[in-house]
Amino acid sequence: MTERYEVHEHDVLVIGAGGAGLRAAIEASAQKASVGLVTKSLLGKAHTVMAEGGIAAALAHVDPQDGWETHFQDTMKGGSFLNHWRMAQIHAQEAPDRVRELEEWGALFDRTADGRILQRAFGGHKWKRLAHVGDRTGLEMIRTLQDRGVHMGLEVYMECTVTRLFLDGGRIAGAIAYWRESGKLVVFRAPAVVIATGGVGKAYKVTSNSWEYTADGQALAFEAGAELIDMEFVQFHPTGMVWPPGVMGLLVTEGVRGEGGILRNAKGERFMWKYLPEARRNEYAASEEEARRWLDASVAGKQTDARRPPELSTRDNVSRAIYTEVKEGRGSPHGGAFLDISYLPAERVMKKLPSMYHQFLELADVDITKQPMEVGPTTHYIMGGVRVNPDTAAATVPGLFAAGEAAAGLHGANRLGGNSLSDLVVFGRRAGEAAAAYARGLGGNRPRIAEAEIEAEARDLAAPFERAGGESPYDVHHALQQCMNDLVGIYRTEKELERAIEELAKLKARAAKVRIVGTRIYNPGWHLCRDLRNMILIAEAITRSALLRKESRGAHSRLDYTNPDAALGKVNHCCVRAGETMRVSATPLPEMPAELKRLFEAAPQPVGAKA
Numbered sequence: 001m002t003e004r005y006e007v008h009e010h011d012v013l014v015i016g017a018g019g020a021g022l023r024a025a026i027e028a029s030a031q032k033a034s035v036g037l038v039t040k041s042l043l044g045k046a047h048t049v050m051a052e053g054g055i056a057a058a059l060a061h062v063d064p065q066d067g068w069e070t071h072f073q074d075t076m077k078g079g080s081f082l083n084h085w086r087m088a089q090i091h092a093q094e095a096p097d098r099v100r101e102l103e104e105w106g107a108l109f110d111r112t113a114d115g116r117i118l119q120r121a122f123g124g125h126k127w128k129r130l131a132h133v134g135d136r137t138g139l140e141m142i143r144t145l146q147d148r149g150v151h152m153g154l155e156v157y158m159e160c161t162v163t164r165l166f167l168d169g170g171r172i173a174g175a176i177a178y179w180r181e182s183g184k185l186v187v188f189r190a191p192a193v194v195i196a197t198g199g200v201g202k203a204y205k206v207t208s209n210s211w212e213y214t215a216d217g218q219a220l221a222f223e224a225g226a227e228l229i230d231m232e233f234v235q236f237h238p239t240g241m242v243w244p245p246g247v248m249g250l251l252v253t254e255g256v257r258g259e260g261g262i263l264r265n266a267k268g269e270r271f272m273w274k275y276l277p278e279a280r281r282n283e284y285a286a287s288e289e290e291a292r293r294w295l296d297a298s299v300a301g302k303q304t305d306a307r308r309p310p311e312l313s314t315r316d317n318v319s320r321a322i323y324t325e326v327k328e329g330r331g332s333p334h335g336g337a338f339l340d341i342s343y344l345p346a347e348r349v350m351k352k353l354p355s356m357y358h359q360f361l362e363l364a365d366v367d368i369t370k371q372p373m374e375v376g377p378t379t380h381y382i383m384g385g386v387r388v389n390p391d392t393a394a395a396t397v398p399g400l401f402a403a404g405e406a407a408a409g410l411h412g413a414n415r416l417g418g419n420s421l422s423d424l425v426v427f428g429r430r431a432g433e434a435a436a437a438y439a440r441g442l443g444g445n446r447p448r449i450a451e452a453e454i455e456a457e458a459r460d461l462a463a464p465f466e467r468a469g470g471e472s473p474y475d476v477h478h479a480l481q482q483c484m485n486d487l488v489g490i491y492r493t494e495k496e497l498e499r500a501i502e503e504l505a506k507l508k509a510r511a512a513k514v515r516i517v518g519t520r521i522y523n524p525g526w527h528l529c530r531d532l533r534n535m536i537l538i539a540e541a542i543t544r545s546a547l548l549r550k551e552s553r554g555a556h557s558r559l560d561y562t563n564p565d566a567a568l569g570k571v572n573h574c575c576v577r578a579g580e581t582m583r584v585s586a587t588p589l590p591e592m593p594a595e596l597k598r599l600f601e602a603a604p605q606p607v608g609a610k611a
């Protein structure tokens with residue numbers, strides 16, 4: 001071994017310091033495990049900090065009719081019934097406790113007139129359900145969890161990127177990482193690893209996601225032998241900024257629509273009524289007058305029999321609506337739709353949406369209290385990820401756990417807004433608890449890391465510096481983003497997906513030959529070399545799963561198969577490593593117990609049930 005490395009030992013290694021990772025680390029610490037928390041950004045800067053609109057939990061503070069059963073129903077319907085029912089049940093039942101816990105730990109949520117946590121409306125949620133802090137909910141959540149974690153004595157490794165997990169006899173033995181600042185290597189010996197690394201948006205050209213979203217956790221887990229499911233389901237949020245080009249994709253929170261934002265096309269038409277799915281049309285206001293009554297009651301904190309505005313349809317539906325309006329020639333000047341909240345009093349807009357006010361004023365020279373915003377779809381979230389046991393968050397590899405956006409199962413074919421922040425704390429807690437119990441249960445029988453594997457990874461990481469020729473990783477990254485944007489976007493076809501598979505194979509070969517100049521000290525080009533490999537791998541999982549799903553369901557829309565297929569409504573697509581290749585197959589969904597099925601009896605049939 002030519003290269004020296006430092007070594008740290010923990011019972012539980014948590015990779016990622018967003019909401020899921022922090023909550024997992026807090027819980028594992030509470031169980032008396034020694035916990036290492038690794039993050040490739042600074043503590044407090046994880047992507048969760050960007051979350052705006054709120055955290056979904058059936059607290060029933062504003063709409064007393066709400067309860068876990070309705071939250072469960074909404075989540076299952078939003079996910080087109082591809083969700084794991086048990087995850088959706090646990091999530092709906094435990095989210096209120098996790099929100100109250102955040103409050104106990106210091107989170108200052110917006111309040112109702114009588115001093116309880118205020119809740120706002122969001123797409124796909126039947127009742128006002130999102131606890132929020134203006135449009136800066138993620139910041140408050142991270143601040144709270146971070147304070148709590150630091151006081152529990154977590155050991156934090158910041159600006160440290162994990163590149164590989166190690167196994168011993170099929171069980172997790174630890175991981176290897178590099179310090180971003182110096183480029184030096186770190187080995188973590190740990191029998192339990194929690195993947196909490198977030199999403200994959202940087203594989204796409206237009207995205208709301210931060211630089212951290214390079215699919216690392218999904219790739220680490222896949223390479224260690226874990227199963228990935230539902231990878232075809234990528235959520236395109238309907239409202240990203242479309243102008244100016246430098247900020248294209250930046251999120252415009254769904255909170256704008258929750259607070260009364262109206263979508264119009266270039267002709268001034270309020271087009272969302274046209275796009276409501278027939279099966280759910282009766283859940284929405286039938287006229288401008290009814291939508292306005294709903295809004296007035298919402299602002300006044302009063303109950304109403306008015307139904308919610310059509311802009312609060314699910315994200316997949318609103319994204320397709322805007323896309324279609326633009327494609328048919330009714331788009332705004334920069335290729336989006338107009339989102340208008342300027343008809344409300346300026347003080348209210350500035351109080352409820354302060355970040356949006358500043359974002360548009362500073363970045364686009366638009367005063368949203370006076371003018372409409374221009375918005376369009378942006379790659380936002382991946383429903384797919386590491387397959388986990390609903391109760392323990394355990395992956396299919398012993399010692400591996402996953403939570404948050406990197407895990408799958410809760411959201412099925414489409415996630416409802418606000419259900420991610422609650423996912424992080426509900427399943428982050430369960431992952432931390434189960435990982436600590438697993439490590440404890442091993443006693444002295446701990447797996448070991450083979451020196452040869454450390455050496456192999458060290459050689460692999462150093463390779464881009466040692467090549468005599470080769471192209472820049474940035475060029476390959478741009479080509480990947482263009483490919484995913486053009487061929488695996490909102491609407492998909494067999495021909496384009498097949499072309500994407502060919503392109504991805506070429507990109508994989510190019511990525512294996514990229515060259516880096518300079519040193520390892522803070523060299524983002526070098527960091528991209530490994531990120532690129534992860535993104536291409538996961539892009540392949542997305543594309544292969546999308547090819548296999550010959551139907552339209554949730555966030556996955558096929559122009560060549562426009563209807564849902566009942567048979568495909570009973571399976572998840574699962575990607576596993578088979579030597580050096582990827583195998584994708586259909587695995588059956590677990591059967592929902594009769595007592596939960598009963599909750600849907602009066603409701604419309606699940607998507608695809610009769611097709």
Ligand SMILES: Cc1cc2nc3c(=O)[nH]c(=O)nc-3n(C[C@H](O)[C@H](O)[C@H](O)COP(=O)(O)OP(=O)(O)OC[C@H]3O[C@@H](n4cnc5c(N)ncnc54)[C@H](O)[C@@H]3O)c2cc1C
Nearest residue numbers: 016017018020040047048053054162198404405418420421
């Ligand atoms: C602009 C925006 C607004 C949103 N608003 C909402 C909202 O209002 N409500 C809601 O429910 N959801 C919202 N979402 C979605 C939600 O914020 C995310 O899904 C969620 O925060 C993901 O949290 P996480 O803990 O899984 O990952 P993250 O918070 O992304 O944390 C990932 C962590 O993993 C680390 N990491 C990644 N790779 C590595 C590696 N190789 N080695 C070491 N560390 C690594 C990162 O540095 C980071 O610390 C929003 C998303 C965006 C983009």
